[in-house]
Structures are given as structure tokens and as C-alpha cells.
Amino acid sequence: MRFQFVLGEVFSGLRRNTTMVVAVVLVTFVSLTFVGAAALLQAQIGKLKDDWYDLVEVSVFLCPEGSVSPTCATGEATEDQIDSVRQVIDTELSSQVSKVYFESKQQAFEAFSERYPDGYQGTQLTADDMQASLRLKLTDAEQFAVVSDVLSGRDGVEIVEDQRAVFEPLFRTLNVATLLAAGLAGVMLLAAVLLITTTIRLSAVSRRKETEIMRLVGASNLFIQLPFLLEGALAAVLGSLLAGGGLWLAVRFMVSDWLERSVDWVAYVSEVDVFRVAPLLVIMAVALAALSSFFTLNRYTRI
Amino acid sequence: MIRFENVSKVYARGARPALDQVSVDVERGEFVFLVGASGSGKSTFLSLVLREQRPTRGRVYVAGRDVANLSGWRVPTLRRQLGVVFQDFRLLQNKTVHENVAFALQVIGKPRHVIRDTVPEVLEMVGLTGKGKRMPTELSGGEQQRAAIARAIVNRPQILLADEPTGNLDPTTSLGIMRLLDRINRTGTTVVMATHDDEIVNEMRRRVVELSDGVVVRDEARGGYGEREAILPDVGASPVLDAPGSGTRAPVQTGRGS
Structure with a gap:
């Protein structure tokens, strides 16, 4: 009712x-x-x-020849410098980094040539114009700041770049x-x-x-x-x-x-x-x- | 049934009180006329009983409840024991007579079968048998007031408040309404009626409470309207006031006619 x-x-x-x-x-x-x-x-x-974020990596660009960055005072990154950086990654950053691989200048050039088969903006580049880097896969992409803090400023490291920045x-x-x-x-x-x-x-x-x-x-x-x-x-x-x-x-x-x-x-x-x-x-x-x-x-x- | 203990009501600070130290006691089953000029406090009196207003000072008891201190959510319970009738009927124009009366029961959640049984009974009691399907506009003023009275008493209230119920009606029709109110009173309902109608007051010879500027100036058991000389001093509470439509209206009518 x-x-x-x-x-x-x-x-x-x-x-x-x-x-x-x-x-x-x-x-x-x-x-x-x-x-x-x-x-x-x-x-x-x-x-x-x-x-x-599953696809992107953190690139640790190693010092090329003629870099003005203070960490690159000794010229192109040496094997020793690269090894010590890898050491740090394996120990200090073991929980943040899930995978590391090294991209040599030659590999970088191959990847570049694949993307730009006719050269980039009219210039013909060689493998020596490329920059070797360590590619890091992070367990959690949001941890970039920690990784960057630890690796930036080390001898032989020119710059640490987060590929996520591309999407920003x-x-x-x-x-x-x-x-x-x-x-x-x-x-x-x-x-x-x-x-x-x-x-x-x-x-x-x-x-x-x-x-x-x-x-x-x-x-x-x-x-x-x-x-x-x-x-x-x-x-x-x-x-x-x-x-x-x-x-x-x-x-x-x-x-x-x-x-x-x-x-x-x-x-x-x-x-x-x-x-x-x-x-x-x-x-x-x-x-x-x-x-x-x-x-x-x-x-x-x-x- | 209704008790006012030194009740004062002041609407605006500093203004003359609408009611000033009023003490009135209305017994169960009484019929009381509330008379006085406009602005004497009659309406304030009624709205205090209904708890539309709260007294500024003093206590008001209605049906055993201390109305002044009644909390808001209990007000509906109080009002279910009160019936109210107004000068302007206040019927809902978009509902039939039957629906108007039924409305009062519907909104307090009465079951449908109760409504189906009670409404025709009440309509018969007020003399509106067969007019349940009419719209208010299709009724005469007297019939509209009967419908309004039916609505007021359909929930069998202990007290019926009437605020100038005959104010809009001609004397003959008013008489019919008064007979009806009298009959309701005889079933045990306490009736308080505010009125200006001196003829009615004088003919009924019931208790009269006269207010003037918010003060009770007279409280007479079988009083007349007041100052003016009663027109029919001897008719009193005679059996004249009988059931409506029973044809025994002669004494009063002839009395007034002579």
C-alpha cells in the first residue's frame, strides 16, 4: 500500500x-x-x-670518443670501466634490474641501418659514429630514478636514459x-x-x-x-x-x-x-x- | 484532553504577545467555542494544539502529551489523534471526494482494506453518500465542508479542531455543519471550534472561551457569543441539533424566522 x-x-x-x-x-x-x-x-x-613499459629499457650510454661529459675525461669507455659498471648493476641494483645486455657500436650501427637504410638526413654514418651502451630491463619501470642515481656520474657512463621519456x-x-x-x-x-x-x-x-x-x-x-x-x-x-x-x-x-x-x-x-x-x-x-x-x-x- | 498552563506566545521579540498567560482546560468529550475578534489569538491557540508553533512560555498538554517539548519525529503521532477543519475546506482539487478522504489514511500508511471499509462509512456519516466520485468543484460549499470534515475524522481522532468552519457558508448550510459537528461531539470526540458566528454560539449554548488581545476574558460553561444580546436565549442545547437531513430543523428555523 x-x-x-x-x-x-x-x-x-x-x-x-x-x-x-x-x-x-x-x-x-x-x-x-x-x-x-x-x-x-x-x-x-x-x-x-x-x-x-614492458617493452622499454633503460639505456646506459657509455662514453664515446670526444665526449665533454666530466665522467668521460679518460676518453672512450674502457673494458675496465664497463666491467665495474656491470659489477655495480649485478650487486647494488640486482633487485631493480632483471636483465642486462651490452650493445656494441657495431650492433648499434646495425640497428640504426635497419631503421634508416638510406642514411639519416643525408649523412652517411659508420659504426664509429655510434655509441656503445648497456641496456637494462627493470623489474619495475617506475624504479628508474634509483637506477639513474646509482649509475650516473660513474666513470665511463656518459648518460643514463629512460626510454619511457619517449612516451611522456x-x-x-x-x-x-x-x-x-x-x-x-x-x-x-x-x-x-x-x-x-x-x-x-x-x-x-x-x-x-x-x-x-x-x-x-x-x-x-x-x-x-x-x-x-x-x-x-x-x-x-x-x-x-x-x-x-x-x-x-x-x-x-x-x-x-x-x-x-x-x-x-x-x-x-x-x-x-x-x-x-x-x-x-x-x-x-x-x-x-x-x-x-x-x-x-x-x-x-x-x- | 487539552490543557494550557500559563501559555504565552510571542512571535517577534518585543511585540505584543499573541497569547498572554493563557490557562484553559478542555475535558474529554467537551464542545468548546473559541471566540474573539480577529487577532485575539484564536488561531495561535489552535496552532499550538497542533504543534505548528511552540509556546514561548508555559506548557501545552494535548491527549496526555507535553506538546511543547515533543520531539519533531513524534509530531506525526500527535497529529494522528487530531482532526482539523478550516474555513476554506482545503480539499485537493485534483482528487474526488472519496480520494480526498482516502488520502488522509493512505499517507499514514493504513492498509487498503481499512480504507475501503472506512471511507464510505465516514462519507455516509457526514451525509455525502453517493457523492464520493464527485470532484470538489462539483459540490456546494456545505458539501465541500462535509467532505473536509469527513477527511478530518476518518482516522477517528480524539480531538477535532475547527477554525471557522462556517465562515464561508450561508446560515442554513452553517446550521447543517453545526449539527454534524455536534453529532461528532456526541460520539465522544472533543471539539474545539474557533468562530465569529454569534448566532451559532448563542444557539448551541456550549462552553465559550473568549480571547481578547491574547488574554482569556471569559470562560463560561453555557455561554453566548458575548456583548451582543443572544438572539435565541432559550433554545440552548435543545434536541434541535439533530442528525442532518432528518427533517427536524423546524424549531431553530422558525425561531429565527419569527
């Missing part, structure tokens, strides 16, 4: 307030889409890191995009809260007489407020479901069907990630509605 009655009130409220309810649905839809997009961007960054611009771009999406989401969420507040207020005013009678005949506070609460929550949840659906469509058709086919060597977010984000959006919508209701209802439907 109670349940049915409350539901009836909710739907009559929604019907009476259609325009506002549609506005709430749309605003929550847009704001939560931005929230979801930000979350998916972060998920994408995580995926790329997982994927690419991309990640920075994605992070900026995340911030942008999150910022827009913030603004839209504020708009959503204000709109839900207004909608509930409007609904409360349009049902002032009912509410007054309810108060007089002794209906409980919860019973009086529940229809308004549910109205706001229902509209917000509907918006969050639309946001989830929109994100799903975007991932399905833009990422899975299109990006993945044109650029197929990158790991992309998938529909699974959307399903992981969607419940959060619904929870946010409910929280949003609850927050707005809390501020409005006490003022407009107090006993």
Missing part, C-alpha cells in the same frame, strides 16, 4: 514536472559522461603503461585531457546539483497543498519527503544510465571498431572498462540527488 502510493506520487510528480525532469536527466547525462570520459582516459593511460608527451596530453574532462565534469555537476535542487523545490511548491494536508493528518516526515527524494534520484539515475550508454557506444564504435582497426598495435580501453566505470556513475548520480535533496527538502517540507 505505502509503496504503491509513494510510487504513484513519484510518477505524478514526474509527469507534472516533465520539462524540469528532462533537464535534470540531460544535465546529469552530460556531466557524468565527462566524469566517465575522464575515468576512461585514466584507464587508457594505465593500459598503455602496462603495455609499453603522449601521457601528458592524455593527462591534460583527463583534467579538462574532469574540470568540465565539475562545472556540469555543479549545474546538475543546482538544477536538481530547483526541480525538487518546484515539485514541492506544486504539491504544497498535498504536503500541507499530509502534515496535518500526521504523515511521517519520511513519507512526505520520499516522493521528492525518489523523483530527483530517478531523474539523476536515468541521466547516469544514459551517460553509461553513451560511453559504451563511444568505446564500441570509436575505439573498438575504428581505432583498433586503424592503429592496431596499441591496447585500448574496451567495453569491459565501461562496465567497470558505469556503476560508479550511477552511485555518483544517487549521491548527487541525495545531496541536493538534503539541502532542499528540509527547507520546503518541514513538519
